[in-house]
Amino acid sequence: MPPERTIFLIDGQSFYASCEKAAHPEYRNRPVAVGDPSRPSGIVLAACPIAKARGVTTAERNFTALAKCPELVIIRPRMQRYIEISLMITKIFESYTELVEPFSIDEQFLDVTGSLGRYKSAEELAKQIQEEVLLSTGVWSRVGIGPSKIMAKTATDNFAKKNDTGVFRLDYNNIEETLWPLPVHQMFMVASKMATHFAIMGLPTIGDIARTPLPEFKRRMRLRMGKQSDIQAEYYWQTARGIDPSPVTPSIRNELKSVSHGKTLRASLYFRRPDIELVLQELVIEVCRRARRLGKQGRVVSVGAGETDGERAYRFGRQMTLPHATNLTHEVFASSLRLFREYWHGLPVAYLHLSLTQLSDDNVTQLTLFDDRARIHDLEAATDMIKERYGSAAIMRASSLQEAGVARERAGQIGGHYK
Ligand SMILES: [Mg+2]
Structure with a gap:
């Protein structure tokens, strides 16, 4: 029997509406919905608890909602902002445990088994996280606690969302009743x-x-x-029966143990797959270059993305373990492309993130039967040297010269700021 785990599924209440209420303190005590106010037949994407209490429901038409609640304030959605707040919340969670997995834009799994020692109980830890997220983002969290991911998710959906504390523990002792x-x-x-x-x-x-x-x-x-x-x-x-052996798979950043790079994009420009994959390629080139400079290679490639079409927004972070550690661009690119193609919902992309984890020293370069990895490694190291001497813009893949290429733009920036 594996040791019992403690897993949280944390859900942001009325997520989009809560983000907007935090940004608009003047609407604090008013019913607020997120939707397109210019279209009466537009759909309510989210409603705050006050609006819900007056009968407003998500996915109904604006005019129906306004008929029930004439004082309803309807705010245009800002999906990119919600993705940013979602990432901010991930960061808060990561200060409690390394094992954080985004499940959707407003739901994330945390494996807190290793963090419980410092708290009286899992419930106490849940409360502290609720307070911190509320203070920094204005979003009220509901925390389902369970020994597996499915139990934690079930605890949130069926119980924590419906009680006053927003915390509920479901385990094998109370599952029957x-x-x-x-x-x-x-x-x-x-x-x-x-x-x-x-x-x-x-x-x-x-x-x-x-x-x-x-x-x-x-x-x-x-x-x-x-x-x-x-x-x-x-x-x-x-x-x-609440049985689910699947682990909480850490999301897209793990600063100490990974080499990673990300880019926030203007979603309105990045809706075509070739353009998005080009950005992914740039990230791969950068991450592999950094890894080689650090003398590291990694066995796990992770791709994270936030996507939105202005009405829907998704987040995912997925990873793949390779047969051997690498810092070779073509190998990392091949697996990150597979991940992206498998998990992308097809909406315009607002940010993209890539990381290489499970790092080891790259002084031993494994040879495989099919290609001369040592030779490619040397070639890429030589390219790195030229870049270091003359700047990143000196050597760029021909594809970067296309309009969507962001490497040139990034070469003109330091830490994301223009020089
Ligand atoms: Mg929610």
Whole structure:
């Protein structure tokens, strides 16, 4: 048995609306929604608790919301700002634990197992984080606590969002009396169609699934859903029991142990894949150059991005472990491209981040059967030398000369500021 973990899923309440209320203290006691005020048929993207208390709901039309709540203040969304605040919150979390994983723009997983020693309880730590995030961003956090990611997420969605403290712990001692009586549609990842299947199968509550022995549950799922349903059956059964061995995968920055680089972009300009991938390539070139200068190579490549089309916004941070450590541009680029293509939702990109972690010294360069890595390493080291002597702009890949290339622009900056 692996040691029991303590995991938080922290959700920002009415995230976009809370960011706007923090920026507009004059609306403090007024109902506020985020949406396009110039379009009556536009959609409410977020509503503050005061607006919600007056019947305003997300995803309804502005005119419907205004009919219920005529004094509603509707503020135009600033998605780039929300992504920045989301990153700021990640930074706060990272001061408590290295293991922070963004799940969406307003939800992040934290593995705090190693940080609990300094606190009376997990609840006390949760409270402290709530206060710090509220003070620095104006966003009220709801903290679900559990021994697995699925338990923490369930604790937030079903309980912490609904109580006054905003903190709830779900564990194997209270799961039977808290989670299992709930209707199955309240289980994570169960949509209405699936809930109907479970109802027909005679399993109306989460506990009905959890209490059915797995082989029996699989058999009933096969009868209802066909032969291919075994994996799905296992997933639902484990979810109902809170079983989820997946680790909290640290996000995109880990300053001490990584070489990383990021770039904030004007999302309105970076919506075409080739342009975005070009920026990614520039980041790879820069990170690999820094790694070589430090005499380091890394085994884990991470790509993070924030994306928005003005109405929706996503964040992700994903990583990949390579068969061997590297600081070679083409190897890091190949894996970062795979990550980006797999996890990008396709919206314009507002920031991009790349890091190389699990570092080791690069004095031993592994040779592989298929390419002469030592030779490429020497070639890249020589390029580094020329860059160092004549500036980054001296050698740039031809692609950087395209309009979207940001390397030239970056060469004219020091630490992100123009020289
Ligand atoms: Mg939220």
